Amino acid sequence: MGIATDAIHAGCDPVPGHGAIMTPIHATSTYVQTVQEGEPGEVPYDYARTINPTRSALETNIAALEAGTHGRAFASGMAAIDAIARLCSAGDHVICGANVYGGTYRLFSQVLARQGLEFSFVDSSDPEALKSAVRDETKLIHVETPTNPMMQLTDIPAVAAIAKDAGALLCVDNTFMSPVFQRPLELGADIVVHSTTKFINGHSDSIGGALAVKDAELDARLGFLQKSAGAILSPFDSFLVLRGIKTLVVRMRAHDAAGRELAGWLNEHDKVDAVLYPGLPSHPQHELAKTQMSGFGAMISFVIQGDDLQAARRFLKALKICALAESLGGVETLISHPATMTHASVPAEDRAKLGLSDGLVRISVGLEDLEDLRDDLEQGLAAV
Numbered sequence: 001m002g003i004a005t006d007a008i009h010a011g012c013d014p015v016p017g018h019g020a021i022m023t024p025i026h027a028t029s030t031y032v033q034t035v036q037e038g039e040p041g042e043v044p045y046d047y048a049r050t051i052n053p054t055r056s057a058l059e060t061n062i063a064a065l066e067a068g069t070h071g072r073a074f075a076s077g078m079a080a081i082d083a084i085a086r087l088c089s090a091g092d093h094v095i096c097g098a099n100v101y102g103g104t105y106r107l108f109s110q111v112l113a114r115q116g117l118e119f120s121f122v123d124s125s126d127p128e129a130l131k132s133a134v135r136d137e138t139k140l141i142h143v144e145t146p147t148n149p150m151m152q153l154t155d156i157p158a159v160a161a162i163a164k165d166a167g168a169l170l171c172v173d174n175t176f177m178s179p180v181f182q183r184p185l186e187l188g189a190d191i192v193v194h195s196t197t198k199f200i201n202g203h204s205d206s207i208g209g210a211l212a213v214k215d216a217e218l219d220a221r222l223g224f225l226q227k228s229a230g231a232i233l234s235p236f237d238s239f240l241v242l243r244g245i246k247t248l249v250v251r252m253r254a255h256d257a258a259g260r261e262l263a264g265w266l267n268e269h270d271k272v273d274a275v276l277y278p279g280l281p282s283h284p285q286h287e288l289a290k291t292q293m294s295g296f297g298a299m300i301s302f303v304i305q306g307d308d309l310q311a312a313r314r315f316l317k318a319l320k321i322c323a324l325a326e327s328l329g330g331v332e333t334l335i336s337h338p339a340t341m342t343h344a345s346v347p348a349e350d351r352a353k354l355g356l357s358d359g360l361v362r363i364s365v366g367l368e369d370l371e372d373l374r375d376d377l378e379q380g381l382a383a384v
């Protein structure tokens with residue numbers, strides 16, 4: 001099936017009995033069982049932390065979109081990433097992209113590092129650097145591509161080969177691209193993870209996370225962690241995310257068209273020092289982008305002229321349509337200042353090493369009229 005067909009139908013069969021076309025919200029904590037004869041065995045439905053039909057529909061859907069065999073839905077993107085990291089045991093080593101989402105960096109460096117996992121944060125856009133960080137104990141490589149907010153790409157097939165040689169799992173956070181534009185499992189990754197909070201749900205009304213794999217044994221390990229720690233997505237949120245996914249393909253195409261247009265416009269603007277967008281020929285990894293992504297998406301980072309906090313503040317203050325907010329991937333345009341918002345938990349010296357300067361802003365281009373967005377950015381830049 002094509003991805004638009006899967007987005008609408010995978011996991012979402014009409015309900016037997018009456019044929020309701022929409023997946024119901026199964027608000028239940030448990031299931032009535034029948035008395036089993038003989039030895040106790042596994043029952044498919046026992047308790048709703050372990051399994052819920054609304055969540056299962058979403059999990060099947062996500063697996064189909066990511067060309068996987070199994071999916072798992074969590075209470076947030078961070079809960080999904082936490083479950084993946086918990087595949088490791090104390091003493092294991094994890095290689096993580098140096099420029100991942102600040103919350104991922106915080107979970108790894110401030111929580112899981114205290115519990116005996118070892119982390120190396122490495123520039124994942126450089127496969128050689130990643131390869132030299134591999135140790136005998138390396139069990140997991142976790143990358144985002146493009147990265148947030150520096151928009152650096154990781155060569156997924158190259159890093160998948162390194163992970164395979166090392167006997168480690170490769171997990172790709174595909175939140176920025178969505179499966180519409182990038183399918184990491186097809187490129188050799190073992191696990192793909194999403195903050196469904198973003199493009200997957202797309203309407204800024206739910207926090208959630210999901211992962212997909214292509215291996216039943218790995219799924220069983222993740223399912224065990226999911227039910228043991230219990231950070232599951234609720235039936236209501238599962239319904240919302242499934243509902244959002246039905247329009248994922250059309251939304252992503254519109255986001256991508258607007259993203260390309262605005263990135264080109266910003267790139268020509270004299271109040272903008274630099275634009276980071278993989279769709280621009282000036283992006284250092286534009287050629288790689290063309291090989292592993294089928295669209296460039298709606299995430300653009302750019303440096304305001306002068307590259308300082310005051311210039312960024314003047315710009316952000318003047319905006320009227322673009323909303324200053326953390327998060328991304330909604331129908332509305334969101335703009336953020338990574339140094340003081342999403343990446344404030346990254347130490348200043350590490351931010352400087354990444355090039356994440358005070359004049360950098362990140363925009364998640366929404367689905368408003370393009371002329372209105374351009375006018376809003378124009379008057380913001382005029383205030384710089």
Ligand code: PLP
Pocket residue numbers: 076077078079101103104144148173175176194195196197207208209327
């Ligand atoms: N991964 C990326 C790339 C993100 O941008 C975020 C949140 O912004 C997360 C993971 C965490 O997701 P959540 O906020 O749903 O826990």
